[in-house]
Amino acid sequence: MRLSVLIPLLLCCMVSGAFADGILFAGADTEEFNNQPDRISRMTTVGATISTITILNVSYNVNGLTVVGVDDLLTGTVGAGFTTVAQGKTFNLVKFDGTLKTSTFSPDQRGDSFNEDMGFDSVNGIVWRGHFDSGGVGDMRAFDVNNLGGSALAIKNLPFGVVGVTVIGTDIWITDWTARRVGIWDPGTNVFVSKFTTPNFAGALAWDSDSSVLWVGMSGGTITPYSLGGAVLGATVQPFGSGFSATVDGLGFAIPEQIINPIPEPATLVLLGAASIGVAIRRRRRKAA
Numbered sequence: 001m002r003l004s005v006l007i008p009l010l011l012c013c014m015v016s017g018a019f020a021d022g023i024l025f026a027g028a029d030t031e032e033f034n035n036q037p038d039r040i041s042r043m044t045t046v047g048a049t050i051s052t053i054t055i056l057n058v059s060y061n062v063n064g065l066t067v068v069g070v071d072d073l074l075t076g077t078v079g080a081g082f083t084t085v086a087q088g089k090t091f092n093l094v095k096f097d098g099t100l101k102t103s104t105f106s107p108d109q110r111g112d113s114f115n116e117d118m119g120f121d122s123v124n125g126i127v128w129r130g131h132f133d134s135g136g137v138g139d140m141r142a143f144d145v146n147n148l149g150g151s152a153l154a155i156k157n158l159p160f161g162v163v164g165v166t167v168i169g170t171d172i173w174i175t176d177w178t179a180r181r182v183g184i185w186d187p188g189t190n191v192f193v194s195k196f197t198t199p200n201f202a203g204a205l206a207w208d209s210d211s212s213v214l215w216v217g218m219s220g221g222t223i224t225p226y227s228l229g230g231a232v233l234g235a236t237v238q239p240f241g242s243g244f245s246a247t248v249d250g251l252g253f254a255i256p257e258q259i260i261n262p263i264p265e266p267a268t269l270v271l272l273g274a275a276s277i278g279v280a281i282r283r284r285r286r287k288a289a
Contacts, residue, residue: 021045021211023096023259026204026223026239027062027250029078029114038062040075040098041239047211048225048234055240056098061087064129064165064204065250066118068145070258071096074127075250078114085111091127091148096254106143108152113138117204117250119165119172120145126153130162130174138162140174140185156190163249164205164217168228173214175202177247182216182230196230206251217248 026041040056061077068074073096079088088111093101109115114132121128127143138161142153164175164182174185174192180202183194203217213233214226221244225233238244 021047022208022256023254024050024206024208024215024223024239025065025067025073025096025250025252025254026217026248027065027075028221028240028244028246028248029063029082038077039240040065040073042096042098043237043239045208045211045213048213050235050237050239053237053239058094058098058100060092060094060100060103062092063249064115064117065252066120066127066166066206067252067254067258068093068120068122068127071260072101072258073252073254074118074120074145076109076115076118076129079109079111081112088112088115091143096259104148106148106150108141108143108155110139110141114161114163114249116163117165118252119167119205121167121172123170128165128167128172130165132161132163132177136161136178140165140172140187142187154187156187158185158190158192160192163203163247164251166205166207166214166251168207168209168214173205173207175205175216177201177203182214182226195228196226198224201247203247204249204251206253208253208255210255215251215253217251219245219247221245221248223248223251 024043038061042054043050044052062075063077065075073094075092089106089109091104110131116130119128125145127145129141132138138158140156160176162174163177166173171184175182180198181194185192201219206215217223221238222236224236
């Protein structure tokens with residue numbers, strides 16, 4: 001087969017699947033506790049595998065987070081005692097490169113607790129956020145994504161501290177940090193049903209809908225990919241490096257459609273290079289003729 005024919009076939013068959021599946025973001029409150037500059041871990045994924053990790057140093061505080069649109073990452077931090085009440089009650093909307101877009105004061109956010117992870121219900125336009133009180137109890141609060149500065153749409157008290165939150169279809173998944181449980185919470189009945197347990201304290205959650213992977217943060221500074229039935233799907237990773245051992249409190253996942261200008265994986269770069277060689281060969285043949 002001629003190279004001029006082979007290259008287009010390879011491009012058609014391989015380029016579409018050569019990009020990373022998505023981007024996984026991670027946050028934690030360790031920096032707030034130690035009065036240090038904050039950061040976000042940005043990871044590219046292929047299925048249940050993390051292929052690259054980039055640390056984004058940012059000027060605002062980050063703990064919980066969730067993806068709410070194209071290049072839109074919503075973040076927030078803990079309340080009084082570790083930051084100011086105003087910081088604890090503020091939503092920050094940032095780009096996927098960590099650049100701050102807007103800050104919105106939200107009076108019904110907790111300014112006195114461990115404000116934890118967030119989950120976005122894109123069908124109803126609702127941001128759910130979990131809270132963990134020092135007494136070991138917590139609550140879930142709902143906010144209108146188009147009116148983050150407005151009153152909470154719902155406040156549901158729970159007998160345990162919530163850390164992880166993500167929305168999967170019509171279900172809201174949360175974690176019970178102390179009991180190491182991951183499961184589904186029904187806001188209508190305010191009932192939590194555990195689906196599986198984790199080996200360490202259960203932290204943040206993020207759902208990759210394209211690959212059906214539930215990313216779970218834990219104490220020890222780790223994240224692990226799970227199935228919804230609790231099967232481990234891949235290797236455990238430390239998004240902030242081996243020197244970080246606290247709980248990963250915030251996770252958010254961006255699917256390819258939400259990513260602007262995705263970076264090609266090495267296979268794509270090699271393929272495009274081969275295509276360029278093919279073009280050059282054809283030009284030489286034409287000149288020789």
